Amino acid sequence: MHKERITVTSSGVEIYDYKNPASHSFFISLFVRAGSMHESEGGITHFLEHTAIRNVAALMNGELYPTLDKCGMEFNASTYSEMVQFYISGASENFSSAAPIIARLLSPIVLTTAEIRTECERVKAEIRENDERTSLSTFTNNIVNEGTSLSGSITGTLGSVSRITKTRLEEYRRSVMTSKNIFFYVTGNYTDDDIASLVREIEGYELPIGERRENIAPVSRDFGRREGKVYLKNADFTMLRFTFDMDMTKMSFPETDLIYDMLLGGYNSRFFIEMSEKRGLFYDLTGASERYKNVGFFTFSFEVRAGSVYEAAEMTVSELREFKNALFDDAALMKAGYVSNAYLLYDDPRELNFTFAYDNHIMDLGYEDIEARRRAYSSVTSERIREVARELFRPQNLTLTLKGNKNKIDTAKLAEIIKTL
Numbered sequence: 001m002h003k004e005r006i007t008v009t010s011s012g013v014e015i016y017d018y019k020n021p022a023s024h025s026f027f028i029s030l031f032v033r034a035g036s037m038h039e040s041e042g043g044i045t046h047f048l049e050h051t052a053i054r055n056v057a058a059l060m061n062g063e064l065y066p067t068l069d070k071c072g073m074e075f076n077a078s079t080y081s082e083m084v085q086f087y088i089s090g091a092s093e094n095f096s097s098a099a100p101i102i103a104r105l106l107s108p109i110v111l112t113t114a115e116i117r118t119e120c121e122r123v124k125a126e127i128r129e130n131d132e133r134t135s136l137s138t139f140t141n142n143i144v145n146e147g148t149s150l151s152g153s154i155t156g157t158l159g160s161v162s163r164i165t166k167t168r169l170e171e172y173r174r175s176v177m178t179s180k181n182i183f184f185y186v187t188g189n190y191t192d193d194d195i196a197s198l199v200r201e202i203e204g205y206e207l208p209i210g211e212r213r214e215n216i217a218p219v220s221r222d223f224g225r226r227e228g229k230v231y232l233k234n235a236d237f238t239m240l241r242f243t244f245d246m247d248m249t250k251m252s253f254p255e256t257d258l259i260y261d262m263l264l265g266g267y268n269s270r271f272f273i274e275m276s277e278k279r280g281l282f283y284d285l286t287g288a289s290e291r292y293k294n295v296g297f298f299t300f301s302f303e304v305r306a307g308s309v310y311e312a313a314e315m316t317v318s319e320l321r322e323f324k325n326a327l328f329d330d331a332a333l334m335k336a337g338y339v340s341n342a343y344l345l346y347d348d349p350r351e352l353n354f355t356f357a358y359d360n361h362i363m364d365l366g367y368e369d370i371e372a373r374r375r376a377y378s379s380v381t382s383e384r385i386r387e388v389a390r391e392l393f394r395p396q397n398l399t400l401t402l403k404g405n406k407n408k409i410d411t412a413k414l415a416e417i418i419k420t421l
Contacts, residue, residue, distance in 0.1 A: 003369040004356060007195055009202050012179035012209065017186035017195060018356055018369075020346055026095050026188040027349040028102050028198070030086040031357055033213040034176040036154045037081045037292075043123070043156015044172050046079040047164055050119050052086065052173070053077060055111055056104045064101065071097050079154055082215050082292065083362055089350065095194040102184075103201035106177060109170045116166050124162070127155050136241050136301060139233045140401040144226075144243050144297065148218035178210020185357040188349035215362055217292035228395035228418040230411040235403035239303045240312060245397040246289075246296035251388045253291065253365060254338070254377045256298070259389060260289045261334040263323065264300050270319055271300070281312050293363060298392060309409060313400070313417045321421060324389035327382045338377035342370055395421050 007015045034045045053075070057064040068075055073090035086105055088098045111119075138153065145151040155161075176182075184202070186195065223245050246256065263270050264287040267277075275281045287300035304312045345352050359365045359373065367373040400418055402409065 004360065004367075007199060009179075009199050011203055011205075011207050013182060013184065013202050013207065014361075015184040015186065015195065015198060015202070016357070016361065017190075018352060019190065020187070020349065020352075021189055023187075023189040023347075023349055024092060025089060025349055026092050026098065026186065026190045026194070027087060027089040027353045028095075028098055029185045029353050029357060030102055030105055031183050031185065031361065032084040032086075032176050033082070033181045033215070033362070035079060035081045035083055036152050036156075037149050037217060038176075038213055039149055039152070041156075041164060041168070041172075042152045042160035043127075043154070044160075044164055044169070045084060045176070046155050047120070047123055047161055048169060048173055048176075049077045049079045049084050049086070050123055051109060051111065051116060051169060052105050054115065054119050055107060055109050056101060058111055058115070059104050059107055060101075067097065067101070073098055073101075075101060081150060081154060081290075082217075083358075085354065085357075087350075087353070089188075092189045095190050096197055099194070099198045099201045103198070103205065106202065106205040106207060109166065109173060111166070113166050116169065120161055120164070123155065124158050127153075127158055127161070130155065136233065136239055136401060136403050139231070139403075140241050140243055140299070140399070143231055143401060144220065144223075144245070144399050145218075146220050146222070148220050150217060151220075174208060175210065176213075178208045180212040181210050182207075183357075183361055185353050185361070187353040187356075215293045215364075217295050219295055223295065225396055226399045228398050228400065228415055228421070230400045230402070230414045230418070232402045232404060232406055232409055232411050234406045236405070237303060238306045238309055238404040238409070239301060239402065240309065240316075241299065241301035241401045242316060243399045243401065244298040244392055245399075246291065246298055246392060248291055248294055248296050250391055252376075252380075253359070253363065254380050255384060255388045256289055256291065256296070256392075257338070258333050258335065258377070258380055259385060259392070260287065260298065261337070262328075262332070262385075263287075263319075265334060270323065271316075274319055275302075275312070275315055279315070281308055281315065291363070306405060306408060309402070309404065310413060310417065313414050317418055317421050320389075320393045324386065324393045327386055330382065333380065333382065333385060335377055335380070339374055342374035342377075346370055393421060395419050 282302040285302035
């Protein structure tokens, strides 16, 4: 079984690869350690993501999309709070066509001011269509991350994006596209000559050395001192969102992954069975475990009838209270996806690419191969799950945010319920 390898270009750019000779495809990513967490201008990283791909199209004189179609390749990107992932994928035989395309992302911006304004209008349309301004997620984010860069949206606002100029965008590009702040990750099936060709393409671009940005999140003043406060946003429907602060110095990725899956992950999760299947309080729930090296947030939300809001809060607290005091047998720890199914990751170049790039080079977890990652999850004990749950699910870590009728929901009553946690 192959392990992760590293190649370093003459300019100091790191290329990691994890090969599967049985695959029929390749997946190349360029990761940039940048995002809303590091920004002073809201949405500039996301704007750069859009502009960089448009810039590649301009550098190829209109041949980017015909080339992608001819080779059956996909070229796209996603921006997160702590990073950007650009990627290109396709059949293994087309690796040599993909390498120069993704390397062109390292080029200076050659777009005209008019072209950048056009991309700006596209980004603003995305912001309007997502309608994040009125979402419970945005409402919550502004509260739990108050006073920090994480309180802002990844896409920025209509105003902040409108103020970004071509000159400022190029300055920002040069500040984040540095040899220490980017890395490439390659998965799937390819040859050593393919990796060498990617190295040559990257070495064709002059990059500043720069500094590596660390995945250390800014911490709000009230982090870990929430005391179960309740915040209500007026709406004509009722939705609850529970957000717990996580001190990531006291818990691991595998531990928090397993707790998330046990409580929220799918049709066999405790919340789904008890609150949806048995009581019909909601149809489905959504959640996330947002983690950085220092802190994180364990979040879940669901919609209920207005008359069920107190019952839903009481049930949630009861489930969490029972969970953090229980000892589960190993079969109940939801390890199968990480242990029994560990090597299924090897069969999916896209998922393997993101998982190992993120785990090893954004979070610096240091897995040399899938087996090492498998062992990390396998070694988590029931006792340790209980310890972490007791640390995590405390009133001082909890913020409850709601959408609902302000005239009919008693937030003081809800505050008393969640303080019993």
